Amino acid sequence: MPIPYEKYEAVIGLEVHAQLLTKSKLFSGDSAAFGADANTNISPIVLAYPGALPMLNKRAVEYAVKMGLACGCSIEHTNYFARKNYFYPDLPKGYQISQHTTPVCKNGFVKIRTANGERDILLNRIHLEEDAGKSLHEVDDRNTSLDYNRAGVPLIEIVSEPDMHTAEEAFAFVTELRKLVRYLGICDGNMEEGSMRCDANVSIRIKGEKELGTKVEVKNLNSIRNVKKAIEFEISRMIELVESGGKVIQQTRSFDASNDTTFSMRTKEEANDYRYFTDPDLPPFIITEELLHAIRAAMPPLPEELVRKYRDLLHLPEYDARVICDDAATIRYFELLIQTTTHAKAAANWLLGPVKSFLNDKGESMDEFTLDASSLATLIELVESGKVNFSIASSRIFPVMVEKGTADALEVATELNLLQNSDAGDIAQWVDEVLLGMPEKVAEYKKGKKGLIGLFMGEVKKLSKGKADPKIATQLLTEKLEQR
Ligand code: ADP
Numbered sequence: 001m002p003i004p005y006e007k008y009e010a011v012i013g014l015e016v017h018a019q020l021l022t023k024s025k026l027f028s029g030d031s032a033a034f035g036a037d038a039n040t041n042i043s044p045i046v047l048a049y050p051g052a053l054p055m056l057n058k059r060a061v062e063y064a065v066k067m068g069l070a071c072g073c074s075i076e077h078t079n080y081f082a083r084k085n086y087f088y089p090d091l092p093k094g095y096q097i098s099q100h101t102t103p104v105c106k107n108g109f110v111k112i113r114t115a116n117g118e119r120d121i122l123l124n125r126i127h128l129e130e131d132a133g134k135s136l137h138e139v140d141d142r143n144t145s146l147d148y149n150r151a152g153v154p155l156i157e158i159v160s161e162p163d164m165h166t167a168e169e170a171f172a173f174v175t176e177l178r179k180l181v182r183y184l185g186i187c188d189g190n191m192e193e194g195s196m197r198c199d200a201n202v203s204i205r206i207k208g209e210k211e212l213g214t215k216v217e218v219k220n221l222n223s224i225r226n227v228k229k230a231i232e233f234e235i236s237r238m239i240e241l242v243e244s245g246g247k248v249i250q251q252t253r254s255f256d257a258s259n260d261t262t263f264s265m266r267t268k269e270e271a272n273d274y275r276y277f278t279d280p281d282l283p284p285f286i287i288t289e290e291l292l293h294a295i296r297a298a299m300p301p302l303p304e305e306l307v308r309k310y311r312d313l314l315h316l317p318e319y320d321a322r323v324i325c326d327d328a329a330t331i332r333y334f335e336l337l338i339q340t341t342t343h344a345k346a347a348a349n350w351l352l353g354p355v356k357s358f359l360n361d362k363g364e365s366m367d368e369f370t371l372d373a374s375s376l377a378t379l380i381e382l383v384e385s386g387k388v389n390f391s392i393a394s395s396r397i398f399p400v401m402v403e404k405g406t407a408d409a410l411e412v413a414t415e416l417n418l419l420q421n422s423d424a425g426d427i428a429q430w431v432d433e434v435l436l437g438m439p440e441k442v443a444e445y446k447k448g449k450k451g452l453i454g455l456f457m458g459e460v461k462k463l464s465k466g467k468a469d470p471k472i473a474t475q476l477l478t479e480k481l482e483q484r
């Protein structure tokens, strides 16, 4: 009998850790940089030597608040740090400093878009905590080695409500989060390097039921694709389990990327009791109205606001606005373009057309694009004023300008002899030559096949190598055809 998957609804809540791009760690001055030699970015504070006192990194708080504001969270004014106690070799202090009862950001939402349209995914909280070190198993074949460079690096943990129902929604949620942290410049979002990590909590219930089912948590997913695959696997596994008479038990599981399955790491009975208590070495930190105001004022307009601006004020199609707002570098570039040209739609076309395909060919991203925006704006103006046509501009002038980095389009076009010819005498000659060469077509046109004008225009374009001003050419063609 086929398994009735559609009888069930999945419920998904995600916990996403994002490493903050601060110079130093959350409670000490050691460098938070990735990739240094093992155990070179450590200090008595990180290693919890007796008497060493932690001190809070203000920048990390600011970054967490930025993320909270971007997600519409309410910001906690009086914040405490708590010790989360557990033993693990990569945790030098024997406890992790985290926020327990007072997450810096509460509630809020992240807007996602899937094939089913737009939806706000509710957040539970965003809190600050420190990262653990790293256990290395490849350095020595008999022992585990420990690198404490990462211990104490600031993280935010973004915890969603159990508010998603498909792997696609989870995929879209993490994609949006990554876009947002990158846009705000608070995390590089590189999941493969571990600067963003995701735990997925998944349960199932019969459609229509209100109560949540027992969840499993799949730990440490290191790519957005794996988040989706792990959830897909879990949903099927649980439904098949329940349909065959089994029962879901609360578990922590791990994803095996070699075959896209998950396996159990531990069950609830072995769950940790973290014995949380307020860290006695850290005074509460207060986020004043002034600080909040300053952080808000320093934030760039959010991509969602820019989509609205481009759509409603610049009259771009929604699609163009969304693609531009997909990444920070494209937004920055577009903002520069529209400072120098009023042809917003043409600017969008250039970005999404020739610029994107140039970058795709080279396998580069928008940050690596070398032609400055004011130069590209001169090319846009040149096309819009009818001095060159778009195809010549994009195929001949654009590559030369990109090569130079900074260039004036008019100069380049003049140098390459590509400016459109609006000399009526020259155009008339081209028109005559074309019409003389196609007497049958001209006769058909005279009999009423007016659509042939397009064919004649095409020939004039070819003959003039694209330089004949199309307005004048059309006008001359019509006149001359009438006379024949
Ligand atoms: P825990 O105490 O096990 O960490 P929390 O209540 O803190 O659980 O929630 C952790 C994450 O699990 C959150 O993202 C939350 O949305 C999600 N979650 C909680 N219960 C469920 C459930 N029954 N099904 C799916 N996700 C859940």
Ligand code: MG
Binding pocket: 015
């Ligand atoms: Mg949890």
